[in-house]
Amino acid sequence: MQLLLIHSDYIEYEVKKSTPVAEKIEESFKTGRLEEALTAFMAVEKADESDIDGIINKAVGEIRNVAGQVKAANIMLYPYAHLSSDLSSPKAAVAVLKGVEEALSGDYTVKRAPFGWYKAFRISCKGHPLSELSRSIVPEGKPAACGEPVVCQEEKEEVVSEALKAESTARSYWHILTPDGELHDTKGFDFTGHENLQKFVNYEISKQRAVERAPPHVELMRRLEIADYEPGSDSGNMRYYPKGRLIKSLLEEFVLEESYKVGAMEVETPLMYDMNHPTLKKYLDRFPARQYSIESDKRHMFLRFAACFGQFLMNHDMTISYKSLPMKMIEMTRYSFRKEQRGELVGLRRLRAFTMPDMHSLCTDMQQAVEQFDAQYNMCISVLDKVGIKVDDFEVAVRFTRDFYNDNRDFITNLARTVKKPVLVEMWDTRFFYFVLKFEFNFVDALAKASALSTVQIDVENAERYDINYIDTDGVAKKPVILHCSPSGAIERCIYGLLEKEAMRTENGGVPMLPVWLSPTQVRVIPISDKHMGFAQQIADQLQCRVDIDDREDTVGKKVREAAREWIPYIVVIGDKEAETGNINVTLRAESQPEKPKKVEMTPEQLNARILSETSGMPYKGLPLAKMLSARPKFL
RNA sequence: GCCUCUGUGGCUUAGCGGUAUAGCGGCUGAUUCGUAAUCAGCAGGUCGGGGGUUCAAAUCCCCCCGGAGGCUCCA
Numbered sequence A: 001m002q003l004l005l006i007h008s009d010y011i012e013y014e015v016k017k018s019t020p021v022a023e024k025i026e027e028s029f030k031t032g033r034l035e036e037a038l039t040a041f042m043a044v045e046k047a048d049e050s051d052i053d054g055i056i057n058k059a060v061g062e063i064r065n066v067a068g069q070v071k072a073a074n075i076m077l078y079p080y081a082h083l084s085s086d087l088s089s090p091k092a093a094v095a096v097l098k099g100v101e102e103a104l105s106g107d108y109t110v111k112r113a114p115f116g117w118y119k120a121f122r123i124s125c126k127g128h129p130l131s132e133l134s135r136s137i138v139p140e141g142k143p144a145a146c147g148e149p150v151v152c153q154e155e156k157e158e159v160v161s162e163a164l165k166a167e168s169t170a171r172s173y174w175h176i177l178t179p180d181g182e183l184h185d186t187k188g189f190d191f192t193g194h195e196n197l198q199k200f201v202n203y204e205i206s207k208q209r210a211v212e213r214a215p216p217h218v219e220l221m222r223r224l225e226i227a228d229y230e231p232g233s234d235s236g237n238m239r240y241y242p243k244g245r246l247i248k249s250l251l252e253e254f255v256l257e258e259s260y261k262v263g264a265m266e267v268e269t270p271l272m273y274d275m276n277h278p279t280l281k282k283y284l285d286r287f288p289a290r291q292y293s294i295e296s297d298k299r300h301m302f303l304r305f306a307a308c309f310g311q312f313l314m315n316h317d318m319t320i321s322y323k324s325l326p327m328k329m330i331e332m333t334r335y336s337f338r339k340e341q342r343g344e345l346v347g348l349r350r351l352r353a354f355t356m357p358d359m360h361s362l363c364t365d366m367q368q369a370v371e372q373f374d375a376q377y378n379m380c381i382s383v384l385d386k387v388g389i390k391v392d393d394f395e396v397a398v399r400f401t402r403d404f405y406n407d408n409r410d411f412i413t414n415l416a417r418t419v420k421k422p423v424l425v426e427m428w429d430t431r432f433f434y435f436v437l438k439f440e441f442n443f444v445d446a447l448a449k450a451s452a453l454s455t456v457q458i459d460v461e462n463a464e465r466y467d468i469n470y471i472d473t474d475g476v477a478k479k480p481v482i483l484h485c486s487p488s489g490a491i492e493r494c495i496y497g498l499l500e501k502e503a504m505r506t507e508n509g510g511v512p513m514l515p516v517w518l519s520p521t522q523v524r525v526i527p528i529s530d531k532h533m534g535f536a537q538q539i540a541d542q543l544q545c546r547v548d549i550d551d552r553e554d555t556v557g558k559k560v561r562e563a564a565r566e567w568i569p570y571i572v573v574i575g576d577k578e579a580e581t582g583n584i585n586v587t588l589r590a591e592s593q594p595e596k597p598k599k600v601e602m603t604p605e606q607l608n609a610r611i612l613s614e615t616s617g618m619p620y621k622g623l624p625l626a627k628m629l630s631a632r633p634k635f636l
Numbered sequence B: 001g002c003c004u005c006u007g008u009g010g011c012u013u014a015g016c017g018g019u020a021u022a023g024c025g026g027c028u029g030a031u032u033c034g035u036a037a038u039c040a041g042c043a044g045g046u047c048g049g050g051g052g053u054u055c056a057a058a059u060c061c062c063c064c065c066g067g068a069g070g071c072u073c074c075a
Helices: A046-070 A090-105 A163-171 A195-206 A218-222 A242-261 A277-286 A306-316 A366-387 A400-408 A409-419 A493-507 A530-542 A556-565 A576-581 A604-614
Strands: A001-018 A031-043 A076-078 A109-112 A117-125 A133-134 A172-177 A183-185 A271-272 A293-296 A298-301 A327-337 A353-363 A394-401 A425-427 A435-444 A450-459 A481-486 A523-527 A547-549 A570-574 A584-595 A596-602
Touching: A001 A046, A001 A076, A031 A046, A046 A090, A076 A090, A090 A109, A109 A435, A172 A409, A183 A195, A195 A394, A195 A425, A195 A435, A195 A450, A195 A493, A218 A394, A218 A493, A242 A327, A242 A366, A242 A493, A271 A604, A277 A306, A306 A353, A327 A604, A353 A366, A366 A409, A366 A435, A366 A450, A366 A481, A366 A493, A394 A400, A394 A409, A394 A450, A394 A576, A400 A409, A400 A425, A400 A435, A409 A425, A435 A493, A450 A493, A523 A530, A523 A556, A523 A584, A530 A547, A530 A576, A530 A604, A556 A570, A570 A576, A576 A584, A584 A604, A596 A604
Parallel strands: A031 A076, A076 A109, A394 A425, A523 A547, A523 A570
Antiparallel strands: A001 A031, A001 A117, A001 A133, A172 A183, A172 A425, A271 A298, A293 A298, A327 A353, A353 A481, A394 A435, A435 A450, A450 A481, A570 A584, A584 A596
């Protein structure tokens, strides 16, 4: 049932004309007026028919509740079909209306407008915050017994897509595909040597997901001053400190550069779209995600969960020749929004606002699409590798329809061959989503939780839906096949992956660190006393990387300890010896073991060359914080 | 959204019916120091918010908010 409650100075109505479903009424019932009334506009819906008494109970509870809050003694019940597009039978509606009227009439002055008549009405709304409320009431499995507290569900402005609903009924066939092309049953498969895949399979199929502690990256993201929760925002919307922003910028820039290399054009598209746009509405129903929705004037908008809409709407308006295909567009979506359920949010693993590189490729036909899929599969492997997430750190899932598999067996086997290890396969008899083939690289974390990073999908639906065309060699407009690709997956999730990987390294007795190109401070220079500051400065100036100087009044031991806690790759201590020889003593984190720092004497030039070669080809940005540690604020 | 757990100065935390403990960090002073924490002093808390029980609540109860885990879901 849909309820619209208006606290009014008065409400009056007058019957004009009967409709085919009109109830028979007395002459006196044809007009009505009530002063200082709470008016309840009601629409009884199909779903309510299963539990008429329960619905009456809930509606009465809700009306009583609001009437109590606004201190209304008079109640007007007003049947109002326009609140719903899924109305119940007239018989059920009248039964509910009468039931509600009867239940309320003991404690309030209740009037009811007749059902099934065209009516004219005048209402004067009081306009205070509680004076206009809407409620959506749904029946429960069983009717609420009398006297039980009645729980009313408030109207949620959440759109649950058809795809989410479809997914729950989709029948999946799970297999393990080995590089030799064999499809194995997941049950009998020998996972020896593929323990991570086993964890991933358990996570995906057996749903073994119980863990007893928070994921380690949550503490790390805070301790390293990367990111933090922001209680002043919605859950899953994080704040990023300067170091976190630097890491994100570098990753964003890197992924964009890699996509330029394969010919992608960078674009920017709006964050919010009209919920009632005909094309978008249909697309929402095919994507399994929940949206944030917001009001803009009279329009009902939603925040984008990817860059698809913006790019597709742009593609629709373009003139595209076959000569331009495959044609790629990318946007670094800051942000994509998904209103994930509260319990699904964890640290940087799953967010409601996240940065996702979203690339779309228009292809002439399925053959070109498959070629592109293969190229982008390899590109994703390379992107993650350079980010610091290796093939051994993730497990591959490939999902497709049975038809696609039968037409492309060799091609799919090749995907397993490329990564040289078995992959998880999910096959569907029929196509539930907009794609016929997709893969994801799933990072398996310290607690055996899996989450998707890179992904590519072959979309066979949206060219039609958005009316996207290209002109082929014969001069005829044709619909392209579209690839969706996120080369790295969400940027925040890459950081999560790196932190989790290092947490696992720590547990296995290693020394954790970020790749040098992503380390906020690459070299920390520590002068032993004030008199060494000059030389320390000189060394810092010689190095072409992110160098800072710990000029605080602390002991060398303490400064080194803090530098190590920050995972700084290179620590240089400057004292009399260095000032004399000109050589520097460098602690190399990458070659150290716990309690056993690896210290090497080298020239500043050698250190510089080493860092330049380690970071060559990767984006660079300057220090995100003051060079002198004494001038730095603490974020936590 | 539902279920379970949780919330004490900037951070970590003791206390779990008699208005609060310590460490780190911060500030001040001393120390100018050779690789995982130099010494001393000072400041800082209406114990997440609101309501209730009680002579008395950080401690018990209820509601709300944040966080973690589960269901579910994904980049």
